[in-house]
Amino acid sequence: MDRNGNATAPFLDAGQYTADSIQDYELVYGKAFVSPGGKACADDLIQKMALAADDLVLDAGCGLGxxxxxxxxxxxxxxxxxxxxxxxIALAQNRLRELDCPKTIQLKQEDCLQIDAEQKYNGIYSRDVFLHIAEKQKLFSVLHRALKVTGKLLFTDYCCSPPPWDETFSTYVENRGYHLRTVADYRALIEQAGFQVIEALDRTEDFINFSEQELDRIETLTATPFVKQHLRSDWRAKIHRAREGNQRWGQFLAIKNTQ
Ligand SMILES: C[S@@+](CC[C@H](N)C(=O)[O-])C[C@H]1O[C@@H](n2cnc3c(N)ncnc32)[C@H](O)[C@@H]1O
Structure with missing residues (x-):
């Protein structure tokens, strides 16, 4: 972590996202995805942005692409x-090659907090990334600046209920080094950054449904018993945390109306 509490590349690469663990997650989420709902959910959310062909989008925290x-x-x-x-990024380069990536994708190792763009993008899309970032105000101000006027911000993220949390959930959040917010906190943060919020939804029920389908998929995987057991217990714990209520999943759509 850096001195402000944001995840750094070494923290991510040696912790939650070793090459092996990324590929284990990918087995469950589907090729080139490491976020809830995999490709079908991504497809729905991209449609929701209602952008025009040839528009320029930033995928902030693109994972495997x-x-x-x-x-x-x-x-x-x-x-x-x-x-x-x-x-x-190394694995994403492989995946985009395997999928015969269109020339219109530029893949780069970069920190969301360091984006130095002004009025560049028609849309910013981000899936389950901001939980790693402590400096939310800075984040949304950087993203607001990077969007063109009328540009849209769409993101999902792991969220939380207002404290107090049970001990299991507090320990999980601390061990992962996550920085979770409630759906209401996120709404306030994006408004403060100058966005008009179109929707701020608690989609925890959908998150549980996705996770249950993913748990079923684990049983069908060709993987070692050790990997399957590890994934199974990860997914069961995640479903349990969401059902108990401290872990929430939020979806946000906002528009930049002014500079
Ligand atoms: C749960 S994964 C989701 C990946 C991808 N969005 C997807 O839907 O498959 C979270 C991603 O956020 C990335 N990440 C964390 N902090 C970041 C930051 N400050 N800037 C850019 N990416 C970051 C991680 O490296 C990881 O790939």
């Missing part, structure tokens, strides 16, 4: 896809 690939190949968008983790 599955969403970026879909944006370019199905929706005709130009995509800057960035991620802080070296392991993610």
């Amino acid at each position: 599955g969403s970026a690939f879909l944006m370019a190949s199905k929706f005709g968008l130009r995509v800057d896809a960035i991620d802080l983790s070296e392991n993610m």
